[in-house]
Amino acid sequence: MTLSRRSLLKSSAAAATFAVVGLPSFAQAIDELVIAYNVNLPSWDPTVGLSAVNPTIQGFYQSVFDLFIPQNTDLSFGSGIITDYGWNDDRSAIWMDVREGVTWHNGDPLTAEDVAWSLTRAGNPDSGNPIQFIWGKVNNIQTDGNRVTADMPEYEPTFFKWMSFLTGYVMPKKYYEEVGAEGFEAAPIGSGPYMVEKFERNAFVRLKANENYWGGAPEFKTVTIKFVTDAASRVAEVESGNSHVTLEVPYEEFDRLKAKDGIEGVAAPISDIGMIFLNDIEVMTDPNVRKAAAHAIDKSLIIERLLSGYGVPIDTLQTPDYVAYDDSIKVPYDPEKSKELLAASGYGPDNPVKFKIQTTKGFKPKDYEMVQAIVGLWRRVGIEAEIEVYEIAKHFELRAADQLAPAAFYNWGNSVGDPTTSTGFAMFGPSPHSVWDGEETFNAILPLWGEADEAKRIEGWKAVDKRIAENAEVIPLLQYVQPILHSSAVKVTPHRSGALLPHLMTRA
């Protein structure tokens, strides 16, 4: 078939029809902000079920719901629905003051009753709240005016920090009891900066600005968040102008696109880290092997070559943003030292120590490639590691059962930046998230869980981190940098938690 002028005109007209009718208009002035997000939103209740502990979707929840206590963009704690809070003298009870003048999206006033009910519900084992183990530590929750009080027989130093973290959302008592769980899922309301206007599962959510938001109405009155799980499609979305903002694109694409006219990029460190769990089994019971493995990894080189420089090397499970970060803890790249350590245990290039390392492939940027590079670096000093690729679901199961391989790559998020939620759970043997069973670490961590003196608690964790680094009980690699691409017409403020929040976006 030959392409005649007539057929060309016909096809062009058809395409133009689609373009005019189907595609949104992306003029300079943005009426409706469109964001291409990297994950789906499975459920609207931010306090129960699998979604509640999924860190990647907290940005959706924080757009619609308010946390008890919000976090500022630098991870410091702000003033939100709970404006002030504290403990009684003997730390057996807590009090919280609830902001006045806040309304739910349906116009009902948000009261201390809502806060008390949210806490009571979260602590009920039957509610399905995965963080019930924290919320259940308070009882006798009472309200008096805008003050909420509760007893806490067992002191929990991180209780208020959890109010900024997973499942720490204020829910509408009256509305929820009226519509029930299914009704809430179908028509969720919160007190956050945006209201849910339309939700198509697996497709998009359309948000409308909450003009009565206590923190000030957001600038973009309508925001559409499309769920575009494929990275190549997200790149195309922003490159074509179909979406104004996207995130988590390959770093090479980030560099390419931010150089184009009309597109800009923000790359800021977030609270997620990449690390290698070491399971104290087989050869990993030998400290020389562990230390040799740690010193043989050139983290800066890996970040430079594989992540285009987007990453911050770390030597402890704390990032520089976390409260217990200690910059004196260093595990330098020193291959000669690795060789010496291995030689002391009878290993070397001619007689390599052998173990398995597990990793996901494509779950995090360049995860498999990073492990490949590490295995290559290890080979140079006399470590022969066999790579096993697994799905993230398998990682969770093996980790909970303490059956990870001697080494296993993983990423760990800790947006509240407390050492209990980084070093604590990752290195405390009885936790289902730890595979390190060493008694010394266990004994060092145990007294810190309930330490009432905050300064002493933080210093205690720093000491634990130092011990762990010196004994190479885990290999921290890097703090991730989140790439965000956006139209030049939008100003994007990144949040260190990694949550992409439309109410922090304004017109440029």
Added chain:
Amino acid sequence: MTLLRLILLRILTTAITLFGVAVIVFVVIRVVPGNPIAMMLPPGATDADIARLQAQYGFDKSIFEQFLIWLGGVMQGDFGTSISLRQPVSMLVLGRLPATLELSIFALVIAVVIGGTMALTGTRYRDTKTEGAIDVSAGMALSVPDFLWGLVLILLFGVLWPVFHISGRISPSLNIDFTTNFYVFESLFRLRFDVWLDLLSHMFMPALALAIPLAAIIAQLLKQSLKETMHLDYVTLARTKGYSEHHVITREALPNAILPTLTLVGVQFTFLIGGTVIIERLFSYEGLGNMAIDAVINRDLPLIQGIVILFALLFTLVNLAVDMLYVVLNPRLRHA
């Protein structure tokens, strides 16, 4: 054997097949490592928390007990509740099925049109450069998997010449209050052409990506059949009567040559539906395939089971329909 008995026999076979699929799926996804409970564990979870969650989702029972409970529910139309989406599985999968069916049917139509055109053109200009070009095109179309065609199309019609939507099924700004999820059909029925065009604009690239390899298969087989038919006596007779080559091909040869292709289309349609899994993901199309990948990532066992059973049901129904079509078209088979 009467037609009715034959149909009943095929339906019985279908039921047994579905039961077999159900057993295999149920056992396999529980044997493969990856427990949804492990993914739900909060940082400070205790053994008691783990036990509570397992009991809550019924994972504390034996596989056999779980299967019986699940089967009992299925017999009453209850496929359980999705772990990640917290909604009834039957509602979720039936809600997404129309989107996938519309995409598959659109892809099939495109494949038949492109493949048929290629075959007819190749036959009309046989032994010329045109036929050679068509053969080369078909070979290329077949050798590249559909998801790669998807990426090529995104680059061409999404980025370089952005005339079609890259992701989704419908524009969020469109207000619709349809009663079914068959948006394409309902928008036509309601004369909502704005919605209809928007849907086609979203569907065009994923459907074309799915259609290209199938079009190549149709082109090759139909062209081969046409070539063989063109040598038959009745075609030669038609030529001697002075009919045009176009008439000979489309009116005389095509009706006979098309039968094997129709059979192939029926079989390939099931593969087309299977292919939507990857394509829907690539284009963020809100169909069953996209949901299937999320279900697997989240180890959402009830949802995986529901989707697989529905896919199996679709496959067997399409095969059943093809079988029935054979019988209707060829009465001799009724007595086989």
